[in-house]
Amino acid sequence: MEARPSQNPTATPTAARNRPAAAARTVLLRGGTVHSPADPFATALVVEDGTVAWVGAEGAADAHAGAVDAVVDLRGRLVTPAFVDAHVHTTMTGLSLTGLDLTGCDSAADLLDRLARHARATTPGTILVGHGWDDSRWTRPGLPTAADLDRVTGGAPVLLTRVDAHSALASTALLRLAPEAADLPGHGAGGLLTAAAHHAARRAVEGALTAAQRAEAQRAALARAASLGIAAVHECAGPDISSEEDLRALLELAAGQGGEEGRALPEVVAYWGETAGALGTASAVGERVRDLGARGLGGDLFVDGSLGSRTAALRTPYSDPGCLRGHRGTFHLTPEAIAEHLRLCTEAGVQAGFHAIGDAxxxxxxxxxxxxxxxxxxxxxxxxxxxxxxxxxxxxxxVARCAALGVVLSVQPAFDAAWGAPGGMYERRLGAERAARMNPFAALLRAGVPLAFGSDAPVTPLGPWETVRAAAFHHRPEHRISARAAFSAHTRGGHRAVGDDLAGVLVPGAPAHLAVWRAGELVVQAPDARVAGWSTDPRSGTPGLPDVHPDAALPDCVATLVAGRPAHVAADAAEFAEAWGLGG
Known part of the structure; x- marks a missing residue:
């Protein structure tokens, strides 16, 4: 696996990293609708050697039919660029998919009941991992204690992460696996962990995974991504998140022919959240990035925490009564450390980044x-x-400063869908006035700030169309953007964020990262009705997209191609696997 951080990393195309070797087959897809700026009325395209070789209309497709290895009838389906999820924790997502899902718990009693059932169905001695509880939605306040977790599991090691992944509940046995947590900031009474204590517990769980368990979790997460039309993920790893071993195993898996039945896996672009100051020099920064196979030093390099756990760093104190008076959150890095990190990364020609939620x-x-x-x-x-x-x-x-500095924002519209409603968690933590400023996507686009959309899975589930919907139908109308702009931020925006300006659109010469959808009527949705009205006129040449209105059914993914090879094929679309000579 190649990384080029030292000279001009923005020139390293996504397709060059972690890409499974493209099948030596040329395939014509025809008889559908192709979302392409090359031809707004295209119905067909040719995929050759991992790239898009041609896009055009049905009549011209006849000329290509005799020169390809296989022809796939799209049967009216929609073909679009595949999605990029610009912020993912792959192993944790896989563990959430294969472990205990605590989404929707409405009380401590409900959580304990689910945990007890899960423990009874799990092999004794296994670490019990759960994710997704959100006490801001509970009908009855109060968290379970470590003693409660011990009681319902028979003393098993248990770590249950909050939905924002910035705090967790730990059992007594789990705390014994991370004894250093007791002396770290964030070790609370009753087994609630935040900040450094939480990081220690997460490392203990990750370190206890066998290679087989890790691989199973990573495969599950990547397969789920592919089934949703995602062809690439940005893995935000780091010493406070997981381990070097976990990151290297993920990159090795993604670089190989790791999919089931010979299928591809989504590409993985890695970020490692280690401070450049810890490495000392710009040359050491460049060497570190090359050694890890990472794109940069960033991702979840924590400047602060989360709003849900009251650890996001704010200019003025939190507003909710459950918080200590005057509390403004938590800073994990000093201004000096932030500036040093940026200086050394810039000198090394390495992309830097930070996790920063609060305004401070x-x-x-x-x-x-x-x-x-x-x-x-x-x-x-x-x-x-x-x-x-x-x-x-x-x-x-x-917003203006971000634009002036050329900053890319990797943002998660699903956060607003989960917590941005009137009376929701944002408003309870911040008050109505500050909550109204959250996630101002329209202002960012107007200022020219590049956006890359992601999920932060497992914080919110992998779900690209749900993400597009959340941005187009933000709880605050003034922050809404068009579905087309949201779709671009979740496809091309993810590639541009890593310096690849070619991928993410279906034009000749671009990598064949694409998804095929079973979708209803294609429409143009924009906050301004006048813009939408003109865009739907055929003279505008604006390609339509599926309706993402909250009442509409979202598309189903029929197939996902990663660099021209199938990574996902639905059960009723075996022709895609057959065209590439893969198992059904």
């Missing part, structure tokens, strides 16, 4: 970027497309 945390990152630009020049900073993950609470000044 975002301020600290932007301050560090401006300091770096003063020392090394604004062009050097802008060229690397340094990233901020989440960046939820921004005012107009922060």
């Amino acid at each position: 945390a975002v301020d600290a990152v932007l301050d560090g970027l401006e300091e770096t630009a003063e020392r090394l020049g604004l062009p050097a900073v802008r060229a690397l497309r340094h990233r901020v993950e989440h960046a939820e609470l921004l005012d107009d000044s922060a």
Whole structure:
């Protein structure tokens, strides 16, 4: 696996990393609708050697039919660029898919009941991992204690992460696996862990996984992504998240022919959340990135925590009564460490990034970027497309600064869908005025800030069309963007965030990362009715997309191609596997 961080990493195409070897077959897909800027009325395309070789109309497809290895009848289905999930924790997502799902628990009693049933169905001695509880939605307040977890599981090691993945409930046996947690910040009474104590517990769980368990979890997550039309994920790893062993195993899996029955797996673009200051020099930063096979030092390099766990760093205190008076969240990095990280990464030609949710945390990152630009020049900073993950609470000044500095924001619209409604968690934590500023997607696009959409799975589930819907139908109308802009941020935006300006659209010469959908009527949805009205006129040449209105049924994924090879084929679409000579 190749990484080129030291000279011009923005020139490294996504297709060159972790790509399974493209099948030496040329396949014509015809008889559908192809979402392509090359031809807004296209019905067919040719995939050759992992790239899009031709896009056009049905009449012209006849000329290609005799020169290809196989022809697939799309039967009216929609072909689009495949999605990129720009923020994922693959192993944790897989463990959530194969472990205990606590989404929808409405009380401590409900959580304990689910845990007890899961424990009875699990081999004794196994670490019990669960995810998804959200006490901000519980009808009866109060968290279970470590003693409660011990009681319903017979003393098994248990770690149950909150939905935001910034705090967790741990049993007594689990805490014995991470004895250092007792002396770290965030070790609370009753087994609730946040901050450094939570990180220690997560590392203990990850370290206890066997190679087979890890591989099973990673395969499950990547297979789920492929089944949803996702051809690439950005893995946000780091020493406070998992381990080098976990990251290297994931990259090795993705680089090989790791899919079931010879199918491809989604590409993995890796970020490692280690501070450059810990490495000392720019040359050491470059060497570290090359050794890991990572795209950059960033992802979940924590500046702050989360709003749900009251650890996002704010300019002014939290508003909810459940928080200590005057509490403004938690800073995990000092301004000096942030600036040093950005300086060393920029000198090394390595993309840097941070996890920053609260307005004070975002301020600290932007301050560090401006300091770096003063020392090394604004062009050097802008060229690397340094990233901020989440960046939820921004005012107009922060938006303008992001645009000026060339920052890429990796954001998660599903957060608003989960917590942004009137009376929801955002409003309870921040008050109505600040909550109204959360996730201002429209303002960011107007300012020219590049957006890359993701899920932060397992915090919110993998679900790209749900993400597009959440951005197009934000709880605050002034923050809504068109479905087309949201779709672009979740496809092309993910590739651009890693320096690949070619992938993410279906045009000749682009990597054949594409998805085939069973969809209803194609429409144009925009916040401004006048824009939508013109865009639906055939003279505009605007390709339509599936209806993502909250009342509409979202598309089903029929097939996903990664660099021209099937990664997912639905049960009723075996012709896609047959065209590439794969198992059904």
